[in-house]
Amino acid sequence: MGEGERYQEFEPPAALRPFVRTLWTYAAPAPEPTVQRIAPDGCPELILDIGAPYEEQGEDGVFRLQPQALFAGQMTRPLALRPVGPVELVAVRFEPDGARDWLARPLAEATDRRLDMTARLAGVTAPADDPEAQVEVMVRLLEDHRRRHAWSLDPTVRVELEAAFADQPSLVRSAADQRALQRRFRDRVGVPPRMLRSILRFRRVFDHAQGPEALGWLEAGLEAGYFDQPQLACDFRRFLGCTATEWARDQVGLARSLASQSYKPGPLSPH
Structure with missing residues (x-):
């Protein structure tokens, strides 16, 4: 990793474990300004950017800034990202079938799409350079939603x-x-x-x-x-x-x- 770069994964609490595979944080104070290719992994994710959001390459080849908070559905093709400034984010990697009740819509509607969650996560903030606290913010958010909406699996x-x-x-x-x-x-x-x-x-x-x-x-x-x-x-x-x-x-x-x-x-x- 580069200087100051860090990546960490965290186990979800027991109540979330059937739905969430892991929570993870990533930071890169001075990321290399190159295109990064991300492959499908079978899991949807909820991502909150604390630093500068990435630019994502569209089907037309143009790079556009991602929203500060997004839901990334299943991927069937590569994702090309490019950093534009200091990166810091916290993310929830759901199980393949674990995000249905969070999204409250068919997961097929999010396939190969990054849905803007900025309005839905309005008021949700996570401290910089504190991975444990960042994860706690996301856990509280999910736990509150799980209790209120009675998440379930098929x-x-x-x-x-x-x-x-x-x-x-x-x-x-x-x-x-x-x-x-x-x-x-x-x-x-x-x-x-x-x-x-x-x-x-x-x-x-x-x-x-x-x-x-x-x-x-x-x-x-x-x-x-x-x-x-x-x-x-x-x-x-x-x-x-x-x-x-x-x-x-x-x-x-x-x-x-x-x-x-x-x-x-x-x-x-x-x-």
Whole structure:
């Protein structure tokens, strides 16, 4: 990490654990002014910027400033960000199906979108350079909403998610039940079950490509479940918009921190 740069993850309290995977903070007083590529990870997020928000590249190639507070839905394509000043933020990474009651609308409406939460989080402030206090602010916000709105999970969706995270096959279902599952995923997760599995497989590549026993990209891809190098290369283009070599060479800042800490899918939080 660069001078003064920090990334930290925090466990959610027990009452939030079925819905929230982790809370995390990131700060970079002097970020490198380069484009950072963020890959899908299967989890929606709520993000509050304490410093200068990032610029996000739109489909037209133009960079536009993100709102100070945003909800990032499921991603099916790469996200390109660029810092414009000192960065500091606190974020909630929900479980794939954990944000439905917070958002109060189908998750499909947020897929590949960053929804402006500035009005909804009006009056919510977090102190600078105090990760623990920043996380406490978000925990209080979520806990209050959870109690008032009685958050819940869809057991059928959670069973399918558990199989996906464990890299186990789906349950055998009738055509009607499979269509119903697709509808439930659209509402609760935001992407179909097959797409989520593709995202998780891609994220597993980084699990095998980093750490003390790191493998090369091809070997990591084979361990993650890819058949060959062309299939892996296709997903790098699909989910990161570049080759594995380009990504490894260019990753900086937040992209590097998320890659080193958060690519591992891991089990779902307990019910």
